Amino acid sequence: MARILVINPNTTASMTATIAEAARSVASPATEIVARNPEDGPVSIESHYDEAISAAAMLQEIRRGEAEGFDGFVIACFGDPGLLAAREMATGPVIGIAEAAMHAASFIATKFSVVTTLSRTCVIAEHLVRNYGVEHFCAGIRACDVPVLALEDESSGAYQLIADECRRAIAEDGANAIVLGCGGMADLTARLQAEIGVPVIDGVTAAVKFVESLVGLGLRTSKHGDLAFPGPKTYSGAFSQYAPSQH
Numbered sequence: 001m002a003r004i005l006v007i008n009p010n011t012t013a014s015m016t017a018t019i020a021e022a023a024r025s026v027a028s029p030a031t032e033i034v035a036r037n038p039e040d041g042p043v044s045i046e047s048h049y050d051e052a053i054s055a056a057a058m059l060q061e062i063r064r065g066e067a068e069g070f071d072g073f074v075i076a077c078f079g080d081p082g083l084l085a086a087r088e089m090a091t092g093p094v095i096g097i098a099e100a101a102m103h104a105a106s107f108i109a110t111k112f113s114v115v116t117t118l119s120r121t122c123v124i125a126e127h128l129v130r131n132y133g134v135e136h137f138c139a140g141i142r143a144c145d146v147p148v149l150a151l152e153d154e155s156s157g158a159y160q161l162i163a164d165e166c167r168r169a170i171a172e173d174g175a176n177a178i179v180l181g182c183g184g185m186a187d188l189t190a191r192l193q194a195e196i197g198v199p200v201i202d203g204v205t206a207a208v209k210f211v212e213s214l215v216g217l218g219l220r221t222s223k224h225g226d227l228a229f230p231g232p233k234t235y236s237g238a239f240s241q242y243a244p245s246q247h
């Protein structure tokens, strides 16, 4: 039995519900999925600043989940905000949806393109491609210029814009797989895959299965070196609640 906490770092509960449904759709019967979002922070994450602010609240959810004994964690935002800090705070494995989707794509295709929301966040995916060492698999990083919250609005036309961008990635980038660049796209995977005819990888479901596998292998985050729990320290003012505690 594995208990996995899936954290949507933005504060839009309807997106958390979409993410939770996707996570549960692939979880094994022996896995319990709990999905949460912070009360505090941006309603959507569409910039470096949104990511930085959301990471603090996300880390508090990791800390809470660690205290509740979760076996593993998923950070369900495509920028993988605060991933290494989360690993410092957790005993179990912590997987970001971008790293999960990119690595899963590299196992089944030689070339994948990322299709994300706003153009300004493409550079975040570019940095992650380099950080994760999958440059030679990544054929392109595209945005359909759909705001994140438009994904929650059926009338926004978001689906068609995403599908059109996926087709351009196949035709122009030579992509033979698509990585969906937003946790809020998790409910579009099967429809897109059936329509565009190449594998479409969503990071929420990929991350859940990777966490299940790591827990099943008995692998937990290494606490030797830089991912050891942060040492106790005074944090001043409004951030005093974030001070690392003694482990």
Ligand code: 5HY
Pocket (backbone or CB within 6 Å): 010, 043, 044, 045, 046, 076, 077, 078, 079, 116, 117, 118, 121, 148, 181, 182, 183, 184
């Ligand atoms: C995400 N933002 O997965 C990212 C997607 C993005 O609120 N959830 C968000 O566009 O970076």
